[in-house]
Amino acid sequence: MSAQDLSLPLQQQIIDAVNNQRPLRIIGGNSKDFYGGACTAEDTLLTSAHCGVIDYQPSELVITARSGTSLAAINQLLAEQRQMLAFEPPHFGPGATLGGTIACGLSGPRRAFAGSARDFVLGCKIINGNGEILSFGGQVMKNVAGFDVSRLMTGALGTLGLLLEISLRVLPMPETELTLAYPLSTDSALQQMLTLAQKPWPLSAMAYDGQYLRIRLSGAETAVLAAARQLGGDIDGEGDQFWLQLREQQLGYFQHSGDLWRLSLAPAARLPALDPHCLIDWGGALRWLKTDTAAASIHDSIGACGGHALCFKGTGPNRSLRLAPALQAIQQQLRLAFDPQRIFNPGRLPF
Amino acid sequence: MSFTPHFIRQCQALVGMDNVIADPARLRVYECDALSAYRQLPELVVLPETTEQVQAILQLCAAQQVPVVARGAGTGLAGGAMPVSGGIVLGLSKMQQILALDPLNRTATLQPGVRNLAISEAARAYGLYYAPDPSSQIACSIGGNIAENAGGVHCLKYGLTVHNVLQIKLVTMDGTLLTLGGSGLDSPGYDLLALAIGSEGLLGVVVEISVRLLPLQPVTQVLLAAFSSIEQAGAAVAAIIADGLLPAGLELMDNAAIRATEAFVNAGYPLEAAAIVLCELDGLAEQVSADMQRLQALLQAHQASEIRIASDASQRQRFWAGRKSAFPAVGRIASDYYCMDGTIPRKHLASVLQQISAMADRFQLQVVNVFHAGDGNLHPLILYDGSQAGDFAKAEALGAEILELCVAVGGTITGEHGVGIEKLGQMCVQFQAAELQQFLRLKRAFDPQGLLNPGKAIPTPHRCAELGRMHVHHGQLPHPQLERF
Numbered sequence: 066m067s068a069q070d071l072s073l074p075l076q077q078q079i080i081d082a083v084n085n086q087r088p089l090r091i092i093g094g095n096s097k098d099f100y101g102g103a104c105t106a107e108d109t110l111l112t113s114a115h116c117g118v119i120d121y122q123p124s125e126l127v128i129t130a131r132s133g134t135s136l137a138a139i140n141q142l143l144a145e146q147r148q149m150l151a152f153e154p155p156h157f158g159p160g161a162t163l164g165g166t167i168a169c170g171l172s173g174p175r176r177a178f179a180g181s182a183r184d185f186v187l188g189c190k191i192i193n194g195n196g197e198i199l200s201f202g203g204q205v206m207k208n209v210a211g212f213d214v215s216r217l218m219t220g221a222l223g224t225l226g227l228l229l230e231i232s233l234r235v236l237p238m239p240e241t242e243l244t245l246a247y248p249l250s251t252d253s254a255l256q257q258m259l260t261l262a263q264k265p266w267p268l269s270a271m272a273y274d275g276q277y278l279r280i281r282l283s284g285a286e287t288a289v290l291a292a293a294r295q296l297g298g299d300i301d302g303e304g305d306q307f308w309l310q311l312r313e314q315q316l317g318y319f320q321h322s323g324d325l326w327r328l329s330l331a332p333a334a335r336l337p338a339l340d341p342h343c344l345i346d347w348g349g350a351l352r353w354l355k356t357d358t359a360a361a362s363i364h365d366s367i368g369a370c371g372g373h374a375l376c377f378k379g380t381g382p383n384r385s386l387r388l389a390p391a392l393q394a395i396q397q398q399l400r401l402a403f404d405p406q407r408i409f410n411p412g413r414l415p416f
Numbered sequence: 417m418s419f420t421p422h423f424i425r426q427c428q429a430l431v432g433m434d435n436v437i438a439d440p441a442r443l444r445v446y447e448c449d450a451l452s453a454y455r456q457l458p459e460l461v462v463l464p465e466t467t468e469q470v471q472a473i474l475q476l477c478a479a480q481q482v483p484v485v486a487r488g489a490g491t492g493l494a495g496g497a498m499p500v501s502g503g504i505v506l507g508l509s510k511m512q513q514i515l516a517l518d519p520l521n522r523t524a525t526l527q528p529g530v531r532n533l534a535i536s537e538a539a540r541a542y543g544l545y546y547a548p549d550p551s552s553q554i555a556c557s558i559g560g561n562i563a564e565n566a567g568g569v570h571c572l573k574y575g576l577t578v579h580n581v582l583q584i585k586l587v588t589m590d591g592t593l594l595t596l597g598g599s600g601l602d603s604p605g606y607d608l609l610a611l612a613i614g615s616e617g618l619l620g621v622v623v624e625i626s627v628r629l630l631p632l633q634p635v636t637q638v639l640l641a642a643f644s645s646i647e648q649a650g651a652a653v654a655a656i657i658a659d660g661l662l663p664a665g666l667e668l669m670d671n672a673a674i675r676a677t678e679a680f681v682n683a684g685y686p687l688e689a690a691a692i693v694l695c696e697l698d699g700l701a702e703q704v705s706a707d708m709q710r711l712q713a714l715l716q717a718h719q720a721s722e723i724r725i726a727s728d729a730s731q732r733q734r735f736w737a738g739r740k741s742a743f744p745a746v747g748r749i750a751s752d753y754y755c756m757d758g759t760i761p762r763k764h765l766a767s768v769l770q771q772i773s774a775m776a777d778r779f780q781l782q783v784v785n786v787f788h789a790g791d792g793n794l795h796p797l798i799l800y801d802g803s804q805a806g807d808f809a810k811a812e813a814l815g816a817e818i819l820e821l822c823v824a825v826g827g828t829i830t831g832e833h834g835v836g837i838e839k840l841g842q843m844c845v846q847f848q849a850a851e852l853q854q855f856l857r858l859k860r861a862f863d864p865q866g867l868l869n870p871g872k873a874i875p876t877p878h879r880c881a882e883l884g885r886m887h888v889h890h891g892q893l894p895h896p897q898l899e900r901f
């Protein structure tokens with residue numbers, strides 16, 4: 066797709082939608098349509114033609130691109146300079162766009178060690194539900210002028226506005242990466258992850274797939290090799306493939322039947338009834354669960370350890386998230402503050 | 417307006433007699449934060465000791481339409497905690513407990529009045545620490561850090577406050593207690609945790625915080641490089657980042673700062689250098705040694721006139737001592753100084769420093785530069801004499817020009833100190849009216865009556881017009897057809 070700025074036509078489309086009271090369903094690459102609640106709008110707003118990198122200066126560690134830019138294209142451009150999006154975002158399909166990536170706010174295996182999608186967002190340009198083009202944040206690392214709207218947009222699933230442009234901090238690629246694997250039981254794997262995380266090993270991923278604990282080391286070659294020597298274990302030659310398949314949910318685990326739940330909780334939390342059935346990422350702080358268990362009971366057990374459960378891919382209606390009523394109320398108010406006519410993605414984030 | 421005895425009694429009933437201050441002599445302490453040029457004597461200070469008391473006081477104030485200004489340690493540099501007329505100051509200094517330290521999950525749960533440094537001190541026993549380390553860390557509170565999204569010398573590698581917090585409990589103006597975030601790394605729905613961090617006490621009062629702790633690094637090395645021009649130093653900083661190194665700290669001091677700190681703490685800095693760069697590397701021994709080789713090669717290629725590597729912990733501390741005491745050191749060479757906080761893209765470091773120096777000459781004021789170069793976060797210290805009529809106004813005018821220059825090169829008016837009362841005018845330069853309106857609508861979602869820290873952080877477009885400042889985008893005024901109201 067050749068670079069072009071469609072801000073003005075997109076703005077017009079939003080103004081028309083407001084005037085005609087016709088809500089819009091925002092579509093980037095349509096790779097994550099399953100996520101975040103079913104959108105009920107009949108009219109669509111397509112972002113993929115609003116694309117192109119606006120500014121990328123490797124020495125500034127910042128990239129700014131239009132929301133329709135393909136994630137793959139951005140990854141490639143960065144890789145040419147040996148840089149990367151350190152939150153390792155999942156694509157879930159060849160068409161994934163930058164806008165969809167930030168709107169969903171999902172991060173991959175490196176997240177627990179390098180930071181999340183929202184951690185790397187520096188600024189954005191949006192169109193709000195009044196059809197106004199607004200800019201927040203910027204291209205610099207530190208910026209506390211005004212409320213942090215750019216981070217608020219991350220994970221908001223387009224319900225607060227249409228993302229037009231996004232500036233992200235990027236990081237240098239590690240010189241070397243190496244994956245070590247250990248055959249362990251669930252309990253020992255969880256224990257080992259906690260032990261490792263308490264020491265300053267150069268970790269960049271830790272996951273357990275029910276058979277093997279895998280850890281990824283990143284950094285200068287000498288440092289990675291030294292750490293690997295001290296840690297022992299077998300080098301997994303297919304490590305890169307494993308992390309990719311974990312990120313893209315292509316491992317065998319994800320093919321099992323049942324709803325896919327995403328459990329975000331303290332790494333040391335133990336869920337005796339559920340853990341043996343989980344795929345564990347982020348050193349224990351993220352657990353994937355394929356199950357037919359009732360939503361309420363999952364919410365109860367995760368809530369009890371201060372975490373959050375979310376039905377990531379499922380069949381039941383309106384069961385995906387549970388929020389405290391006061392929190393729900395304020396989120397509703399916030400949504401109206403950006404989109405008073407409820408034009409954007411009705412049905413997504415069910416409040 | 418002053419408070420009725422009845423209102424004061426109600427406050428006393430909620431938090432106890434000793435925790436309500438109405439005596440003018442004792443109120444004086446609360447009239448300003450560390451930006452002492454702006455003052456407002458409060459009429460009442462309330463010091464709750466529990467979350468329930470915070471909720472009750474906010475409910476009372478909401479019912480009676482009394483504005484509330486939260487206050488941590490009062491080290492803020494933008495007048496954020498300055499009292500507002502007709503309002504109370506809600507001091508969090510009595511909520512000072514470390515509620516839990518969980519080495520397995522690597523978290524600490526804190527009341528808002530806990531001092532920043534106290535967290536790392538408590539975590540050290542477990543080989544852990546809390547990374548964001550503002551220079552004010554011996555005094556500033558974690559609640560204030562949340563409100564300002566505080567940074568520090570090490571945030572280049574380890575992130576700002578927002579990157580190191582898992583959960584906060586926030587009381588909104590109607591007394592509702594919200595839990596934002598969770599025990600894991602994220603939570604569903606809007607990211608209110610990220611939104612609350614850096615919101616300068618406008619959305620709610622932070623009553624509990626869970627932060628992430630990191631393992632202490634086995635090896636740390638500090639390098640000092642001297643340069644014969646500040647441009648070379650700026651270029652070297654940009655080159656270090658461009659080369660893919662991620663130092664734990666990367667700071668720059670100009671000659672005036674070198675001389676001031678040398679006289680103050682005798683850190684052993686080269687007095688003749690136009691600028692020095694301090695660079696800290698940490699990690700496994702092998703990583704640090706690989707990075708150190710690259711770093712030295714880069715600095716040599718960028719004409720460093722001298723490179724010193726601290727040989728041991730005590731020399732490392734001496735290298736940092738100068739940087740860390742720069743503000744008080746400057747306080748000794750001038751009767752007053754005014755600290756700016758703009759951030760710019762690193763590639764403009766050299767040219768912006770040059771322009772600042774030209775501006776200072778024009779104003780006949782001296783500027784000292786000592787700052788977080790790695791993130792492009794400038795801290796020009798403008799020296800002035802508060803006892804001379806008009807001198808602060810001159811310093812303010814120069815400060816405003818400097819911040820507007822930061823915006824013009826694609827940066828921002830504040831990197832870590834916040835807007836507070838101080839930078840309202842520059843907010844009008846950085847943002848358009850529609851953006852300010854959006855901020856105000858966002859604020860109303862949390863605080864419909866506008867009682868929390870009113871008049872701070874976000875100016876109304878009307879206020880911008882009064883201040884004579886308007887966002888000028890590509891040389892065009894917004895809505896040129898409208899009269900300037």
Ligand SMILES: Cc1cc2nc3c(=O)[nH]c(=O)nc-3n(C[C@H](O)[C@H](O)[C@H](O)COP(=O)(O)OP(=O)(O)OC[C@H]3O[C@@H](n4cnc5c(N)ncnc54)[C@H](O)[C@@H]3O)c2cc1C
Nearest residue numbers: 488489490491492496550551557559560563566567617622
């Ligand atoms: C010598 C010196 C060096 C400094 N160095 C740095 C630095 O390196 N990096 C940096 O980022 N800052 C620095 N600062 C600025 C300052 O220390 C920080 O902004 C700090 O975070 C303020 O914390 P505090 O507890 O003093 O907050 P206060 O000054 O009391 O309050 C600051 C703001 O936070 C609000 N607030 C306070 N507590 C709460 C709460 N519990 N809930 C809601 N709102 C609250 C207040 O209303 C106010 O708007 C420095 C200041 C000094 C004096």
